[in-house]
Amino acid sequence: MPVTLKDIAKKVGKSVTTVSRALHGYDDVSPETSALVRKVADEMGYTPNIIAQRLQKQHTDTIGFILPTFGPRFSDPFFSEFLAGIGNKAAKLGYDLLVSTHPPGDDELKAYRRKVQSYLVDGFIIVRTRRKDPRIGYLCQTDFPFVAFGRTENSCDFPFVDEDGELGMRLIAHHLADLGHQRIAFIAAPDELMFAHYRLKGFKNGLSEKGVRLEEKMIVTGDLTQRDGVKQATMLFDLPNPPTAIAACNDLMALGAISAAQKRGLRVGKDIAITGFDNIPLAEHSHPSLTTIHQPIYQIGDMVCEMLIRRIKEESIEAEHTLLEPKLVIRETSGGKL
Amino acid sequence: MPVTLKDIAKKVGKSVTTVSRALHGYDDVSPETSALVRKVADEMGYTPNIIAQRLQKQHTDTIGFILPTFGPRFSDPFFSEFLAGIGNKAAKLGYDLLVSTHPPGDDELKAYRRKVQSYLVDGFIIVRTRRKDPRIGYLCQTDFPFVAFGRTENSCDFPFVDEDGELGMRLIAHHLADLGHQRIAFIAAPDELMFAHYRLKGFKNGLSEKGVRLEEKMIVTGDLTQRDGVKQATMLFDLPNPPTAIAACNDLMALGAISAAQKRGLRVGKDIAITGFDNIPLAEHSHPSLTTIHQPIYQIGDMVCEMLIRRIKEESIEAEHTLLEPKLVIRETSGGKL
DNA sequence: ATTCTATTCCAAAACGTTTTGGGAGTCAAT
DNA sequence: ATTGACTCCCAAAACGTTTTGGAATAGAAT
Numbered sequence: 001m002p003v004t005l006k007d008i009a010k011k012v013g014k015s016v017t018t019v020s021r022a023l024h025g026y027d028d029v030s031p032e033t034s035a036l037v038r039k040v041a042d043e044m045g046y047t048p049n050i051i052a053q054r055l056q057k058q059h060t061d062t063i064g065f066i067l068p069t070f071g072p073r074f075s076d077p078f079f080s081e082f083l084a085g086i087g088n089k090a091a092k093l094g095y096d097l098l099v100s101t102h103p104p105g106d107d108e109l110k111a112y113r114r115k116v117q118s119y120l121v122d123g124f125i126i127v128r129t130r131r132k133d134p135r136i137g138y139l140c141q142t143d144f145p146f147v148a149f150g151r152t153e154n155s156c157d158f159p160f161v162d163e164d165g166e167l168g169m170r171l172i173a174h175h176l177a178d179l180g181h182q183r184i185a186f187i188a189a190p191d192e193l194m195f196a197h198y199r200l201k202g203f204k205n206g207l208s209e210k211g212v213r214l215e216e217k218m219i220v221t222g223d224l225t226q227r228d229g230v231k232q233a234t235m236l237f238d239l240p241n242p243p244t245a246i247a248a249c250n251d252l253m254a255l256g257a258i259s260a261a262q263k264r265g266l267r268v269g270k271d272i273a274i275t276g277f278d279n280i281p282l283a284e285h286s287h288p289s290l291t292t293i294h295q296p297i298y299q300i301g302d303m304v305c306e307m308l309i310r311r312i313k314e315e316s317i318e319a320e321h322t323l324l325e326p327k328l329v330i331r332e333t334s335g336g337k338l
Numbered sequence: 339m340p341v342t343l344k345d346i347a348k349k350v351g352k353s354v355t356t357v358s359r360a361l362h363g364y365d366d367v368s369p370e371t372s373a374l375v376r377k378v379a380d381e382m383g384y385t386p387n388i389i390a391q392r393l394q395k396q397h398t399d400t401i402g403f404i405l406p407t408f409g410p411r412f413s414d415p416f417f418s419e420f421l422a423g424i425g426n427k428a429a430k431l432g433y434d435l436l437v438s439t440h441p442p443g444d445d446e447l448k449a450y451r452r453k454v455q456s457y458l459v460d461g462f463i464i465v466r467t468r469r470k471d472p473r474i475g476y477l478c479q480t481d482f483p484f485v486a487f488g489r490t491e492n493s494c495d496f497p498f499v500d501e502d503g504e505l506g507m508r509l510i511a512h513h514l515a516d517l518g519h520q521r522i523a524f525i526a527a528p529d530e531l532m533f534a535h536y537r538l539k540g541f542k543n544g545l546s547e548k549g550v551r552l553e554e555k556m557i558v559t560g561d562l563t564q565r566d567g568v569k570q571a572t573m574l575f576d577l578p579n580p581p582t583a584i585a586a587c588n589d590l591m592a593l594g595a596i597s598a599a600q601k602r603g604l605r606v607g608k609d610i611a612i613t614g615f616d617n618i619p620l621a622e623h624s625h626p627s628l629t630t631i632h633q634p635i636y637q638i639g640d641m642v643c644e645m646l647i648r649r650i651k652e653e654s655i656e657a658e659h660t661l662l663e664p665k666l667v668i669r670e671t672s673g674g675k676l
Numbered sequence: 677a678t679t680c681t682a683t684t685c686c687a688a689a690a691c692g693t694t695t696t697g698g699g700a701g702t703c704a705a706t
Numbered sequence: 707a708t709t710g711a712c713t714c715c716c717a718a719a720a721c722g723t724t725t726t727g728g729a730a731t732a733g734a735a736t
Contacts, residue, residue, distance in 0.1 A: 002455065004721095004722060004723085005722065005723070006722080014685075014686085015685070015686045015687075016686085016687095016722090016723085016724095017685080017686055017687080017688095017724085017725085018684085018685060018686070020723070020724060020725090021685090021724090021725095024724085027683095028683075028684065028685075029683095029684065029685075030683075030684060030685090033684080033685085045455075047451075047452070047455035047456055048456065048722085048723075049393075049456060049457055049721085049722050049723070050456035050457065050458055050723095051389060051392045051393045051398065051456070051457055051458075051721085051722080051723090052393055052691090052721070052722035052723040052724090053722080053723055053724080054389045054691095054723090055387075055389045055390055055393050055690095055691050055692070055693090055721090055722080055723075056690075056691055056722080056723045056724050056725085057691085057723085057724075058691070060389065062436075067421075067422070067425065069422055069425075069426070074418060074419060074422035075415045075418055075419040075422075075618070075619050076415065076418050077413045077414065077415045077418070078413075079418050080412060080413055080414050080415070080417050080418045080421075081412060081413040083405075083418075083421075083437070083439070084405070084407055084412035084413075084439050087405065087407075087437065087438060087439035088407070088439050090438075091438055091439065091440070091449075096436055096438070096458070097436065097437050097438060098400075098434055098435065098436055098437075099421070099425065099435050099436075099437040100425060100428075100429055100434065100435060101421070101422050101425030101426050101429065102429070111429075113385075114385070117340065117383075117385035118385055118386065118387060118388035118389070119340075119387060119388065119389055120388055120389075120434070225619070226619060226620060226623045227619070227622075227623060229623075230623055255620070255623065255624075256623050258625065259623045259624065259625045259627075262625040263625065280413065281413050281563070281564060281565070282564060282593070282620065284565075285564045285565060285567075285568055285593065285594050285597045286593075286597065286624075287596065287597045287600040287601065287625075289597075342691095342692060342693085343692065343693070344692080352715075352716085353715070353716045353717075354692090354693085354694095354716085354717095355694085355695085355715075355716050355717080355718095356714085356715060356716070358693070358694060358695090359694090359695095359715090362694085365713095366713075366714065366715075367713095367714065367715075368713075368714055368715090371714080371715085386692085386693075387691085387692050387693070388693095389691085389692080389693090390691070390692035390693040390694090390721090391692080391693055391694080392693090392721095393691090393692080393693075393720095393721050393722070393723090394692080394693045394694050394695085394720075394721050395693085395694075395721085396721070
């Protein structure tokens with residue numbers, strides 16, 4: 001049904017080879033033939049069969065991205081922006097994007113292995129790195145190109161982009177301490193997640209640098225959703241001696257904490273300080289607006305994608321390990337001094 | 339480098355044909371050979387080259403999804419959940435997902451054409467349908483399988499899932515009218531978007547059924563973002579005779595409107611009623627919580643994906659045109675009666 | 677007349693798989 | 707002895723492309 005090189009060849013009375021070479025602008029075909037071939041190809045509406053090209057060329061011009069979903073449902077303003085970042089860059093560089101969703105766990109690696117071994121993708125973008133990350137272990141060991149958004153404790157070397165979450169959370173800790181808070185709580189995320197680990201560490205260090213004690217019971221762990229932010233914050237408010245400030249590991253949970261506080265009749269930014277991390281678009285327009293750490297997620301997607309493609313093409317990468325400096329965005333929720 | 343059928347054939351001393359057929363469980367190969375082939379394939383770590391399979395089979399087991407991004411950046415809690423819906427279903431049915439981002443406009447069709455003509459995907463999922471939708475026109479005309487989330491005014495017949503936005507907005511209109519509001523505003527979205535069109539229409543009808551007048555100047559148009567919700571709501575509040583209720587075309591803008599109202603010192607749910615549409619996760623946990631219309635976006639993704647795959651496999655689809663009944667979720671922002 | 681160089685072309689192999697259309701052998705029934 | 711049925715196997719073609727390694731012709735230089 002569709003028109004192939006063979007059809008064109010028949011029409012112009014030349015070989016498939018010549019047609020192919022004409023279309024690719026080789027100089028061993030005469031200008032007249034070349035022009036004719038192009039004209040006919042155009043008229044017949046020829047488009048190359050990319051699958052056939054891929055089989056021949058042994059690469060796919062496609063990059064893989066497996067979304068680590070937690071639970072069947074999954075909603076995150078964060079990832080859509082990241083996806084836009086890599087998607088736009090990939091399109092610009094002529095790459096396709098093969099996206100899957102897969103919960104972390106047993107057969108997670110199978111999803112990667114299948115795509116690697118079947119030549120479905122030329123490289124991977126990894127997100128939500130974990131302290132011991134089997135995906136990274138696997139890809140390193142098979143020497144398959146990938147770039148990560150985030151670091152890991154695995155011992156192999158690989159290109160990544162990350163924001164310095166430890167420093168980011170120290171900025172938050174200093175900010176809250178400077179405001180005079182003494183009873184400060186932290187809504188952490190599962191320590192297995194590398195970024196959560198860094199952020200908790202940074203927060204602890206930041207507070208101790210300012211001589212503020214962080215009690216164990218003031219550290220709770222949420223699942224990064226707004227819903228859980230509400231729940232964890234509520235538990236903190238129920239403590240006999242509740243905190244005057246809550247730092248959440250991400251904006252979504254912070255937004256939940258705000259909601260929980262307001263439900264209690266607390267004036268956020270006055271009676272209670274709340275901070276987030278990520279600076280998602282919602283943070284600016286919440287009420288009160290959320291003090292947080294900015295993370296340029298679109299650009300990170302853009303950078304990661306470009307790095308990966310350079311690695312695939314075996315071009316040099318200027319900065320293999322990029323650690324972005326976090327910026328504190330002070331808004332209303334951290335509010336007036338006590 | 340990687341192990342192919344030929345390698346296995348050489349090892350077991352049989353032909354490539356036999357190996358292939360053994361691996362696929364054909365019954366014209368003896369049990370012993372079959373067992374041997376499987377064992378050797380396993381030992382050698384064979385994985386089929388999917389690209390080669392695709393070339394031969396002339397289909398790709400891949401479905402395409404082009405995200406219509408507006409502006410370079412793009413953040414929407416809505417789409418990530420939809421993506422999870424189609425991603426999970428596709429994985430379950432053995433399909434891959436090829437995702438691109440592309441702004442609506444001139445060369446949008448090129449992106450579709452390329453994927454269609456190069457056999458990169460077996461079908462498409464279309465979202466954010468427009469009144470005159472060139473994508474749908476193109477796919478209909480080429481008879482390429484696709485399923486849409488949303489309807490269109492194009493004259494061709496195709497399978498879709500949609501929520502009855504017209505009815506949804508009528509429910510909102512009735513709700514607000516029943517609460518006694520007389521000065522009601524509407525933050526619309528570009529009328530070119532089919533769902534925006536339906537929602538505005540439903541709102542108008544709903545109000546007139548209740549004998550409430552909707553002034554022209556009370557209808558403003560936003561770009562669906564929270565930021566623009568703030569802006570449009572602020573303009574409404576600046577009117578000489580501002581509204582007592584604002585219905586937004588989607589939750590994100592409603593959230594923005596809440597923020598704008600609170601900045602004015604208005605008590606949302608008391609001084610001003612605000613409603614949204616979509617029931618994104620954030621709606622439940624905003625403060626005050628948002629009255630809205632529920633849209634089961636994950637399930638819609640799931641359904642749409644399943645319909646598309648059935649259509650690709652030329653199986654029958656039980657319901658070609660699914661119009662989901664909207665449900666009103668009354669929360670705090672529509673608040674007490676006047 | 678022969679060799680050399682350019683120019684233009686192409687047959688065949690290759691990428692890895694599936695499918696088609698049999699072939700060879702065995703055993704039982706005629 | 708021939709036929710038929712059955713079991714197990716395989717060579718070759720096909721999918722559409724790119725690349726390899728020349729071949730054929732013509733004109734220029736010797």
